[in-house]
Amino acid sequence: xxxxxxxxxxxxxENEFVCGGTSHIARPGLEQxxxxxxxxxxFRDNPKGLHLERWRHxxxxxxxxxxxxxxxxxxxxxxxxxxxxxxx
Amino acid sequence: MKYSAWSLLRGALSAHRHWPVAWRxxxxxxxxxxxxxxxxxxxxxxxxxxxxxHRVTNVAVIERGWIGGGNTGRNTTIVRSNYLYPxxxxxYDFSLQLYEGLSQALNFNIxxxxxxxxxxxxxxxxxxxxxxxxxxxxxxxxxxxxLTREEVGALAPxxxxxxxxxxxxxxxxxxxxxxxxxxxxVAWGYARAASALGVDIVQNxxxxxxxxxxxxxxxxxxxxxxxxxxxxGIAAAGHSSVLAKQAGFRLPVTSYALxxxxxxxxxxxxxxxxxxxxxxxxVSQSDKGEIVMGAMLDLFPSYxxxxxxxxxxxxxxxTLALFPSFSRLNLMRQWAGIVDVVHDSSPIIGPTPLxxxxxxxxxxxxxxxxxxxxxxxxxxxxxxxxxxxxxxxxQLERFITGRLIDEAAASGIAH
Numbered sequence: 001x002x003x004x005x006x007x008x009x010x011x012x013x014e015n016e017f018v019c020g021g022t023s024h025i026a027r028p029g030l031e032q033x034x035x036x037x038x039x040x041x042x043f044r045d046n047p048k049g050l051h052l053e054r055w056r057h058x059x060x061x062x063x064x065x066x067x068x069x070x071x072x073x074x075x076x077x078x079x080x081x082x083x084x085x086x087x088x
Numbered sequence: 089m090k091y092s093a094w095s096l097l098r099g100a101l102s103a104h105r106h107w108p109v110a111w112r113x114x115x116x117x118x119x120x121x122x123x124x125x126x127x128x129x130x131x132x133x134x135x136x137x138x139x140x141x142h143r144v145t146n147v148a149v150i151e152r153g154w155i156g157g158g159n160t161g162r163n164t165t166i167v168r169s170n171y172l173y174p175x176x177x178x179x180y181d182f183s184l185q186l187y188e189g190l191s192q193a194l195n196f197n198i199x200x201x202x203x204x205x206x207x208x209x210x211x212x213x214x215x216x217x218x219x220x221x222x223x224x225x226x227x228x229x230x231x232x233x234x235l236t237r238e239e240v241g242a243l244a245p246x247x248x249x250x251x252x253x254x255x256x257x258x259x260x261x262x263x264x265x266x267x268x269x270x271x272x273x274v275a276w277g278y279a280r281a282a283s284a285l286g287v288d289i290v291q292n293x294x295x296x297x298x299x300x301x302x303x304x305x306x307x308x309x310x311x312x313x314x315x316x317x318x319x320x321g322i323a324a325a326g327h328s329s330v331l332a333k334q335a336g337f338r339l340p341v342t343s344y345a346l347x348x349x350x351x352x353x354x355x356x357x358x359x360x361x362x363x364x365x366x367x368x369x370x371v372s373q374s375d376k377g378e379i380v381m382g383a384m385l386d387l388f389p390s391y392x393x394x395x396x397x398x399x400x401x402x403x404x405x406x407t408l409a410l411f412p413s414f415s416r417l418n419l420m421r422q423w424a425g426i427v428d429v430v431h432d433s434s435p436i437i438g439p440t441p442l443x444x445x446x447x448x449x450x451x452x453x454x455x456x457x458x459x460x461x462x463x464x465x466x467x468x469x470x471x472x473x474x475x476x477x478x479x480x481x482x483q484l485e486r487f488i489t490g491r492l493i494d495e496a497a498a499s500g501i502a503h
Contacts (some may be wrong), residue, residue, distance in 0.1 A: 001397040013400035019388035021342070033463035041430050046329035047393045051501035055388075071343070072391045 005079050006057040007065040021056035023066050024086055048072050050085050091195050106499060107287035107293075110276055111283035116290045120148045120318045122470050123308060126323040126332060127151025127294050129160040129271075129456065130448055132278035134291070134470065134500050135465020136194075139285035140463070141470035143247030147287045148317075152294040152327075159325050159417030162393070162469060163456040164348045164382045165369060166361055168266035169230055172221060175481040176434060176495050177228035179461055182478060186236050186460030187269060196277030197374065198269045205266035206235065206243055206362040208410070210255045214366065224259045227331060233262045243360050254409040255366060258308040266361065274459055298335045298445065305335065305445040321446045321470050323462070326391065326426025328449035330401045337441045337448065340487045341428045347385040347395030349403065349422035351414065358411075381413060385453065388422070397426030410444030416479050426451050432492035438464050446470055447484075 002014040022044055026034040045051075051071045058065045068077040068087055078087050089095065089108055101107060122138060124131045127149045140143040145178070149155075167187050169180035191197050209215045222232035240260045241249045249257050279289055299307040299314065308318035323329050326343040358373040368383040384405040386396045400422055408415050430436065430450040435458065437448050448466040451458055461478065468476035475483065486492055 011152070013398065013403075014396060015234075034228065034488050034490075038490075039338075042487040043338045044167075044340070044342055045333070045338060046342050048327070048330050048343075051389055066281065071389045074390070074392055 001075070002069070002074055004055060005076065006060055006063075007079055007081060008061045008063055009057060012024060012057070015061040016057060017055050018058045020056060020064065023052045023054045050077065054082070090312055095206040110280040111289055113387065114148070114288035114290050116148060116150065116293060116310070116312050116315050117288065117313070121146040121317065122319050122321065122460070123147075123307065123315060123317040124149045124251070124323055124470075125156075125281075126327075127155040127291065128158045128288060128323065129274050129278065129459035130451075130462040130466065131321075131323040132156075132253060132275055132326075133283060133459050134321060134448065134466045135287040135289075136278045136285070137463050137467035138471055139282055139287055141358075142467060142472050143288035147282075148290055148315065149282070149287060150290045150293040150295065150308070150315070152292070154291050155279055155289060156272055159425035159427065159455055160254065160275045160459075162348070162423050163246045163271060164372065164380050165268045165374075165456060166205065166266070166370065167200070167457040168361075169457070170205065170207070170221070170225055170232065170263045171495055172224045172264065173495065174228055175491055175493050177225065178232055178477050179482070180458060181228070181230050182464070183458050184265060185232075185463035186464065188265075190277065190460060194277040194281045194448045196273060196280055198273040200267065201375070202265055203260050203360050203372075204243070204264045205363060206260050206262045207383065208247075208255075208260045208362065208364045208366070209441050211258065211363065215259055217258070218261045221482040224276045225263070228443065233263065233264065235260045235262055241389045243364055244358060245351045245364065246357050246413055248410060248412050255364065262360075268374075270375075271456065274456075278459075278463070282397065295331060295334065296476055298442075300442070304325045304443040319444050319446065319470050320447065321360060321466060322440075323448045323466065324453060325428050325449065325451065328428050328447065332440070332447070335440070335445055336443055339447075339477055340430050340437070343388040343391055343426050344388070344429055345392060345395045345424040346378065346382070346430055347386065347399060347403070347422060347424035348382035349400065350374065350378035350380050350420050351417040352420050354379070354417065362410065364406065367409065369403065369406035369410060371407055371411065379407075379417060380418060383407075385429070391426055393424050393426060394403055395422065424483065427455070430455070430503075431487070432494045434478070434493040434495050435462070435482050436484050437462065437468055438475050439485045
């Protein structure tokens, strides 16, 4: 089981959390084409390796935060706040 | 060599030393008409139907590991066609029909056992939803039968049927033609039949990138050298996005681990497949006697073929709520496959943004049941350049046009 470092509560078991998918996806303007909107809604990098993703500590503080996690090894590389920009 | 009672008898008289290898483990040639990337059930079935239905035999199936070692060897072997929408019903029922004739067609016993699939209703709302679901199936010409609580109990006496059960069983519905098939036999049956028709099956051959000339794909670079082809098809399930990235485009796919597990073998006690959409749990007993359990996805992106203990625990808890008597069984094996989940839980079978490159993916948690139809329709588009009528609704464009076939809800899959 993964141990996830909640930004507020510290290290907790994975089953206290829900994953909200990829972070930092910019919403297109309403005037944008169907292709841009389809891309925004459905198409993902889905990388094998480093993935920046949102998690919520559902059975803890209830807060959202970001993780930089490796999808192949499940290693967590960094944790940062929702409003922070992605790590370099 | 054709397998038959006669060849078995001959084997008995010659100490079984006359059996040839089932299929040729080929070295890659420099050029093919069609290359299929991915030697799972879908890739092997595609190669077989290319050779059989379209007479395209200069074909290679290239596989990173060994054939049938990915999701084809990591599922719960259930075959069924209990879908809601007409497009899906047609597709999956054709698959089940092909499964019904597959042992004969391939001359390889895939051990299809049409032991039926029973879906459990745990509430009045479940009963209503299942009436709608069963009726939709009948409208699509697929037999479905609503069951009372007593009828469910007669089919699976080991279920906890008491009204005070954690998940009381109020009724359900059955698809009698559903069942299980032997996963290795499906992979090897297709491999053997394709190989006999001249297809090269190349193992330990990993694609590192796609060769492009003026925007068209003309082959692949692999760890075993450069292979050129007129057309390239990807059938790589959970690794579809990795290959798409090498080719230079993205897919509407997220990869998740889907796990399953088996108990130690016990005497026959469950001769149907039980599915509880409320918990996501599906339970059957293998021919070896193991209780086979599966349920929900590990709901975070993953390429690790192991599955999280948190979900292992949830699957076992859901199974024991249905079958309390299983609580003293020892767990023997647990595994996970990386599945390619798309937003509407329906597949993608057709062209990609790159000319000459085609893809068969998006089967998500239900790829095994679709192996025959995935191969049949993918072979059609690879051979002719046009989508098979069954696959026309299942194109990549639907994620731009919004014409989704949202089986995520319709088939009652909990994930």
